[in-house]
Amino acid sequence: DAGVTxxxxxxxxxxxxxxTLRCSPKSGHDTVSWYQQALGQGPQFIFQYYEEExxxxxxxxxxxxxxxxxxxxxxxxxxxxxxxxxxxxxxxxSLFLDNPxxxxxxxxxxxxxx
Amino acid sequence: QKEVEQDPGPLSxxxxxxxxxxxxxxxxxxxxxxxYRQYSRKGPELLMYTYSSGNKExxxxxxxxxxxxxxxxxxxxxxxxxxxxTYLCATHTGANSKLTFxxxxxxxxxx
Numbered sequence: 001d002a003g004v005t006x007x008x009x010x011x012x013x014x015x016x017x018x019x020t021l022r023c024s025p026k027s028g029h030d031t032v033s034w035y036q037q038a039l040g041q042g043p044q045f046i047f048q049y050y051e052e053e054x055x056x057x058x059x060x061x062x063x064x065x066x067x068x069x070x071x072x073x074x075x076x077x078x079x080x081x082x083x084x085x086x087x088x089x090x091x092x093x094s095l096f097l098d099n100p101x102x103x104x105x106x107x108x109x110x111x112x113x114x
Numbered sequence: 115q116k117e118v119e120q121d122p123g124p125l126s127x128x129x130x131x132x133x134x135x136x137x138x139x140x141x142x143x144x145x146x147x148x149x150y151r152q153y154s155r156k157g158p159e160l161l162m163y164t165y166s167s168g169n170k171e172x173x174x175x176x177x178x179x180x181x182x183x184x185x186x187x188x189x190x191x192x193x194x195x196x197x198x199x200t201y202l203c204a205t206h207t208g209a210n211s212k213l214t215f216x217x218x219x220x221x222x223x224x225x
Contacts, residue, residue: 042215105157
């Protein structure tokens with residue numbers, strides 16, 4: 001049973017560029033959440049997708065956008081990259097109707113912005 | 115004030131020691147409490163998940179929640195070098211709500 005898979009694992013971009021990160025949820029899960037984890041910090045919630053819609057959003061600017069596909073996989077897009085966007089981006093999946101539900105995290109995509 | 119505060123680290127203990135990790139939170143709406151373990155360059159892995167005040171035990175790990183004082187703890191008995199990792203406390207208000215994490219504390223267990 002495959003867990004949460006993310007790609008790419010590492011990438012380097014320069015300021016002003018755009019990046020797309022991808023996530024496949026754990027088998028049977030229908031909800032995907034994205035978190036940003038800066039070095040030495042706990043993960044910060046970016047947004048959550050269910051039924052291909054953004055259901056909740058954290059305190060992140062509009063440069064951060066996402067998408068969920070019919071197969072439940074998801075993308076995180078970040079435009080106009082800033083140095084401060086350098087972080088580990090974590091995808092987590094869950095089952096929407098599972099109350100309270102458990103979040104399963106992927107290994108993350110480590111983004112470095114130069 | 116951050117919603118979840120976690121004792122600063124790092125923490126280094128000898129093998130076999132009892133480890134106590136602590137967090138406090140400020141939002142009374144938080145109902146569910148979790149401890150995650152994160153190894154270097156890996157994603158967080160759920161260790162313990164509790165709802166009510168009291169203790170929950172799983173092997174060498176015990177999670178404790180005191181909602182009256184908004185205090186959550188994780189105890190590790192007979193600590194092992196394999197327990198060396200970053201431990202994150204987290205909480206949320208209910209089904210499908212976002213997780214709010216503490217900053218994390220890095221634990222090193224010396225052989």
